[in-house]
Amino acid sequence: DGGITQSPKYLFRKEGQNVTLSCEQNLNHDAMYWYRQDPGQGLRLIYYSQIVNDFQKGDIAEGYSVSREKKESFPLTVTSAQKNPTAFYLCASSIGPPSGGLNTQYFGPGTRLTVL
Amino acid sequence: RKEVEQDPGPFNVPEGATVAFNCTYSNSASQSFFWYRQDCRKEPKLLMSVYSSGNEDGRFTAQLNRASQYISLLIRDSKLSDSATYLCVVNGHTNAGKSTFGDGTTLTVKP
Numbered sequence: 039d040g041g042i043t044q045s046p047k048y049l050f051r052k053e054g055q056n057v058t059l060s061c062e063q064n065l066n067h068d069a070m071y072w073y074r075q076d077p078g079q080g081l082r083l084i085y086y087s088q089i090v091n092d093f094q095k096g097d098i099a100e101g102y103s104v105s106r107e108k109k110e111s112f113p114l115t116v117t118s119a120q121k122n123p124t125a126f127y128l129c130a131s132s133i134g135p136p137s138g139g140l141n142t143q144y145f146g147p148g149t150r151l152t153v154l
Numbered sequence: 155r156k157e158v159e160q161d162p163g164p165f166n167v168p169e170g171a172t173v174a175f176n177c178t179y180s181n182s183a184s185q186s187f188f189w190y191r192q193d194c195r196k197e198p199k200l201l202m203s204v205y206s207s208g209n210e211d212g213r214f215t216a217q218l219n220r221a222s223q224y225i226s227l228l229i230r231d232s233k234l235s236d237s238a239t240y241l242c243v244v245n246g247h248t249n250a251g252k253s254t255f256g257d258g259t260t261l262t263v264k265p
Binding site: 071073078079080081082083086096126128136141142143144145146147148150 | 158186188195197199200241243245246252253255256257
C-alpha cells in the first residue's frame, strides 16, 4: 500500500529543545517537501529536495534543518532557533521536480507540534 | 499583495446549491494550477488539476483564465460532504517552480 507517512502525529516540545519529525514515502517519488501551516492560513514551504543528497531552502527555512540521505526519507529538525515552532507540519512528495510536468504533490497526514 | 489570493469565505450554502470559488495569481509566468481539499485538522488532498481548456470531474468543474490570471472551481449540487476548505495552488512562478498555496476558502454545506 503506497503512500506517505509522518510520525509522530502529535509532538510536544519544551522550549530550547530540538525535535525531529519523520517523513517516509514508498511512492518512488524523486521530490519531497516540508510545509508549515498555521491556523487559518495556507501552507508555507520550509525546505524541498529534488534528489537524494540535495535540498533547497524554501520561504521560511530559518530555524529548521533537513537531510535527504535516502530517496524514501526526508526528516525535518525543528531547532531551538525557531522562535515560534507551534504549528501543523506537512510533508509532501511528487514524482518529478517542482518545475516539471510531474509536480503534483501528495501529502502525508501531518505532525502537530506544540511547544510547552 | 499576496502572490495567490482566495476569498476566505466562509461560504454557507444549502444542500443542492451551486457554489463557485475564484483564485487570483500575480505572476503571469505561472505554469500549473491545482485545487486541493482540506478537511479540518487533516492534510490537503488533491481535488483536481486545472487545465487551460477547463476540466470537469463529476460535480466539479475547474477553469483557468490566463489573461485575467485566475482559476475557478465550480461545485454543482452541493453535498454535506463537500464541507471543507478548498486550497488553490499555483506552481512555477518562483525559484525552481515551487508551489504557492492560497490561504483557502471555507465551504459549509447545510441541510
